Amino acid sequence: MYAVIGTGGKQYKVSPGDVVRVESLEAKKGDTVEITDVFMIADGDKISVGKPKLATAKVTVEVVDEDRGEKLLIFKHRRRKGYRKTIGHRQNYTAIKIKEITA
Numbered sequence: 001m002y003a004v005i006g007t008g009g010k011q012y013k014v015s016p017g018d019v020v021r022v023e024s025l026e027a028k029k030g031d032t033v034e035i036t037d038v039f040m041i042a043d044g045d046k047i048s049v050g051k052p053k054l055a056t057a058k059v060t061v062e063v064v065d066e067d068r069g070e071k072l073l074i075f076k077h078r079r080r081k082g083y084r085k086t087i088g089h090r091q092n093y094t095a096i097k098i099k100e101i102t103a
Contacts (some may be wrong), residue, residue, distance in 0.1 A: 002014060040054070064095040064097050068093065071088050
């Protein structure tokens with residue numbers, strides 16, 4: 001059994017027991033969260049596809065870890081003007097463990 005869920009503007013194919021690193025969620029380590037943005041569920045030969053989401057489906061996940069991605073450097077400049085600007089960015093991520101997929 002697997003499902004396609006959406007969180008943080010991205011879609012992930014998940015199965016029970018998987019650990020997935022997603023964009024930051026509003027939850028603490030150890031919390032249980034229900035994700036209702038489920039686009040597809042496949043169970044053996046039975047496949048359910050939403051238009052765009054399945055109304056009653058949900059995926060129960062547990063927050064395993066919170067961390068940050070590697071630093072990205074953004075460099076801006078204007079030629080011949082002496083203007084330079086360096087900006088750094090680190091994205092927050094949440095590692096979640098898939099507990100249950102409910103159709």
